[in-house]
Amino acid sequence: EDRYSDLYQSTTVLSAGGSTLCIQAMLALAKQQGDTILAARNSHVAFINTCALLDLKPIWITPNYDSSTGLLQQPTANQIELALQQNPQVHTVYITSPDYMGLMADISAISKVCHQHQAKLIVDSAHGAHLKFTSEDLHPITLGADLCCCSAHKTLPVLTGGALLHAKGYSSTELKSKMALFGSTSPSYLILQSLDYCADYLEQQAKEDFQQLEEERDYISSICQQNNLKLLGQDPTKWTLDGFAVGQTGEKLTEHFREYKIEPEYTNYDHTVFMVSPFNSSTDFARLDAAINSVTKKTPLQHATFSFPESIQLLTPREAVFSATESLSIFDAIGKVCAENKITCPPGIPIITAGEQLTYQHCDLLKNSGILTINVVK
Incomplete structure (x- = not known):
């Protein structure tokens, strides 16, 4: 934990219960600020489950929908400032960045707004453990978040369930006391050992590897542009392709990639998502390059309009x-x-x-x- 605290320049404790355990601990700390919390509506179910356990009452910020990409956008600092002005009883804000499609919030701007209103900023960065090691340090704690969870197992070489809870302004004792409310007294030492090994990797090799991955993404982005295919998002480990840009559904595009022995992380009607890591080989990227260059191009399709259903909250x-x-x-x-x-x-x-x-x-x-x-x- 001392090594991770040095690496991330934060108070950091380890979790063998994934980011879910970290979310539970972060919200238990938030409960000390009051029983209402401002949250983006694209929050993971672990957030709302924990609200039920702790009797927290979420006030939702609904993300805007971008019809040009078919994706929900991240909440903006302006949206959060307006919501805080309308709800002065709120002292905690909760967002997710990066999201599952690779979009990232402007955490620097959002954290400034939160702190101007004496509110803490919690970031579910389950998919962002690597962001400390990209060419620009984009980790939420660096950008001003007060609490942040990272599922190390998602983007780093760690066994499933290995996660990190980062904080500024809290001691490790405070973090662990809240984790103890929900976690097992018998954590997996195999998971914890894998986190130990990962610390070696982060100290010795991660910075170089993730910068190289960014270069691979830039190259693939240029290949996509040459083939009228949109590569969406900012997270260097999430490559979201907009099939509609070449007149194909996400499902059809996925079928094409499978012909090249490439299996996406996720597919929906509009998009195909790849979860990429420094441990993908040059052969993997060469197959992806060939597959993109052979995509059949048709008349672009229009993304359907979408909005979250109105939230009529009758009970907590x-x-x-x-x-x-x-x-x-x-x-x-x-x-x-x-x-x-x-x-x-x-x-x-x-x-x-x-x-x-x-x-x-x-x-x-x-x-x-x-x-x-x-x-x-x-």
Whole structure:
């Protein structure tokens, strides 16, 4: 932990329970600031589950939708400042950066706004453990966040479940006391040992490797441009391709890459996402180069319009989760209060959260995700 604290220039403790355990600890600390929290609506389900456990009441910031890319944007500093002005009782802000599609928030600007309003900034950076080692230090703690979690196992050579909890202004004792509320007294020492080994890698090789990965991304971006294909996002480990730019759905584009023995991390109707690391070989990148150069180009497609369903919060997450429930088909449940968080995973963002009233728009999204039943409050 001392080595990680030196590497990240923060107070850092290790987690064998993934970023979920870190999120639980961060929100337990936030509870000391009050029982309401300002959060971006694209937060992972681990956030809302923890709100239910701790009886925190989220006030949502709805991200804007970019119809040119088909992606939800990150919340802006202006959005957060307006929300803090409208909710002066809030002293904690919670965002996710990078998100699952590789988009990154302007944490420097957001942290300044938060601190001007005497609010703490918590960042779920589960996909951002590597950002300390890119050519520009983009780690949330460097940019002004007060608390941050990183799933080291996602972008670093660590066993699944290995994560880091970073803080400024908190002691390791404070962090561990809150983790102890939720974590096992018997953590996996195999996971912790893999974090130890990873510290060696970070000290000796990571900076060089991730800068080389950025160069690979720049090269692939230029190949995409030559083939009218859009490479979206800013995270050097998440390469999100917009299939609509060449007239193909994400599913069709994925079929093409599979012909070249390339399996994406994630595919939806619009996009194909690759999760790339310094441990990909030159052969991997050569296959990707060849696959992109052979993509069939058609007339570009238009991304559909999208907006999050209106959040009509009739109960707190805790009240809903611990209520008596019944299971109904989604369309029979319209107008009732949801008693659980319904997600698609990846990326693990709830379509509807516990305590919200179910609407037709929710049902359409649930049906499209293959979710046909739901637990509601009796």
